[in-house]
Amino acid sequence: GQSLEQPSEVTAVEGAIVQINCTYQTSGFYGLSWYQQHDGGAPTFLSYNALDGLEETGRFSSFLSRSDSYGYLLLQELQMKDSASYFCAVRSMIYNQGGKLIFGQGTELSVKP
């Protein structure tokens, strides 16, 4: 089967650093993506890790360890606008036409003043 686990909710204060973990179990793994979704909005792509290591994009960084089937999203210098749901998603190529994203249940991040 395929499954992803991430915490359901995280709370942090403005200016702080927060890490959202994601563990996965899947076949045909081709990388781990992170998406941000504000309430009522569409998921927006944040980052993608195909290989082990850290990818940095501004205040956001994402890490992957394929041997541990584990990744995380790191948000630095938190701002109120970062309050949203964050989904990890595995890219799977279990058939020969088109990849598919399998989403975790999402982590709701609340940033407090």
Add this chain to the structure above:
Amino acid sequence: DAMVIQNPRYQVTQFGKPVTLSCSQTLNHNVMYWYQQKSSQAPKLLFHYYDKDFNNEADTPDNFQSRRPNTSFCFLDIRSPGLGDAAMYLCATSESGGASDTQYFGPGTRLTVL
């Protein structure tokens, strides 16, 4: 700006009354996806088109159908909506569906079933 557009943003239908949701894209991407997202849940893939080839997820109910008349447009048809079909429906595209591709999502259509 190139984008994924969904119409309408909000759709109300009656129990059992067929409804069609539409998605268009100006990205000229080969792959188009339809997801269902219920409140506080992850998006769940219903099906996708790789060009004209339709790929249905094994657990997608027969009540859900899709059409892609050309590269730019894709439709989701719900033949007999039930109360359990009330959800946000998200359309997404990717350039080639490859492993390194990013999926770009539209703003979604929120479906209410009365």
